[in-house]
């Protein structure tokens with residue numbers, strides 16, 4: 463969702479002209495963003511990092527996850543959710559998704575074992591996880607909750623912000639996200655100790671500048687400090703985010719209303735856990751079969767609708783081949799501490815998730831969709847449903863072109 467203009471250019475230029483690219487200084491852009499974003503999320507701590515991947519592992523480190531622990535990860539997410547678990551020495555245990563394309567709470571409860579210590583619900587495609595159920599299950603089983611809100615920037619769940627509901631929440635600001643600085647990320651938490659540990663993971667030297675918590679013994683960390691260019695751009699992007707999300711919610715509601723009647727032609731709106739609060743970055747339909755979903759995507763030339771194939775466990779080579787680290791002595795899959803964890807996928811795992819993903823089509827929303835685009839979208843969706851049901855278009859029927867160039871980006875969006 464790349465929306466940037468002269469304000470961002472000016473903010474970055476200001477930092478370059480002043481020659482103040484290092485974050486630890488008075489008037490820091492990073493510090494200003496961290497304070498503003500923490501306030502927007504309703505948490506006391508938000509710490510920037512160089513990526514969402516590092517934010518996830520900093521969150522896990524903050525929560526004290528390591529060798530001997532299992533972390534529940536949905537079968538459908540960008541692979542960093544799983545590889546971040548390996549990066550801290552723990553084992554990702556995969557869990558099926560449901561038709562919302564987020565972790566299935568009952569499958570999650572089923573997957574809990576004696577070594578399970580945490581769960582990472584992923585607000586995939588900006589749609590909300592069933593956080594009330596997830597938190598209730600986690601509390602009953604004594605699990606920690608690290609929300610992966612990398613795709614949920616600016617979105618919420620029933621009045622609370624994504625990433626601010628669990629014990630910690632990780633965010634990404636890479637090019638494809640709702641707010642971007644090209645690359646970047648950060649971690650939110652209410653807990654002082656978790657925040658201090660996460661800061662140490664992000665920058666093992668941070669206490670030189672930020673002071674040291676008496677209770678924390680510093681440990682070695684990867685080092686993924688944010689730059690002032692990132693902070694400057696994000697401060698401008700933060701001013702845009704509510705407008706972007708608000709427009710997408712309104713646009714999605716319009717198209718959903720206009721296509722409500724299509725279930726008799728096999729096109730069912732996919733369920734959502736928090737339709738009034740999530741990011742509304744995608745409009746999703748569930749079709750009866752994968753063949754129908756393929757036909758739906760093809761019938762619109764892939765321009766209006768797409769299917770995601772890449773964010774699924776079947777593509778996570780490092781996890782499937784158990785290459786959990788760069789060095790075999792550090793590989794969580796062979797660490798003695800992980801001997802009691804479940805390292806292999808159960809027989810038949812993934813059938814449900816793959817079936818759901820095969821039948822689901824997604825239509826990206828754009829805050830800049832105007833009246834004409836919204837009408838064309840609804841028209842094209844109806845036509846595609848008719849084409850699949852009837853086997854062909856009728857004479858005189860034709861798809862309409864959309865103006866928004868973002869709709870062409872579906873494949874690229876699927877990549878990150």
Ligand SMILES: Cc1ncc(COP(=O)(O)O)c(C=O)c1O
Nearest residue numbers: 513514515540542612634636878
């Ligand atoms: C769900 C999810 N988790 C984690 C990440 C990792 O973020 P980054 O690309 O900033 O490292 C991404 C971003 O692509 C993501 O979409």
